[in-house]
Amino acid sequence: MQHFVIFAIALTTFFLGCQKENRGAKEGDLGLPPAELIRSNFSAADFVLSLKPDSLKIVKTIYADDGAPGYVIVAVAGKVKDCYKGNLPVGELVRYRFMAEFEKNLLENWRQKERLLVFLKRDEKSGGLRAIEFGQLEETPGLLDILAEVQNLRKD
DSSP states (O other), rough: HHHHHHHHHHHHHHHHHHHTTTTGGGGGGGGGOHHHHHHHHHHHEEEEEEEEEEEEEEEEEEOOSSEEEEEEEEEEEEEEEEEEESOOTTOOOOOEEEEEETTTTTTHHHHHHHHHEEEEOOOOTTEEEEEEEEEEEEHHHHHHEEEEEHHHHOOO
8 A cells, every 4th residue: 555655646746747847838738637637536526626825834754764755745725716616615715735755846846836726635534635646736727628628617
């Protein structure tokens, strides 16, 4: 199970790295995730929302065998800009956590995002929210088009 989690985190980090590399494209829409991923995320999530990350803080570091930081758990807070699934009103403060591979500028990189599209799940034990795997993406017009297409939320 631990190997699966590490693999999933590594894959998430790779995907997010690809997103970052394609930032120079028109409106940041190159390297969009496949519609099937968005469909799967939407089905698995309790809440799907758009927010501006106002606060990010590393709350736990998971070290590799050699003592170097391997993964981190990041606490995020931000106000809801749009809610696509669930019942969270616009303007409500939302707090959640996500896991990521450690990188020196991780918090800076996420703080620079204007808006995030976040797929959240409520933790059964703690009641807190966490971003599901591949569940935190920089929001772009193209990504919102995929979301609308997948869920028939918007008509052209």
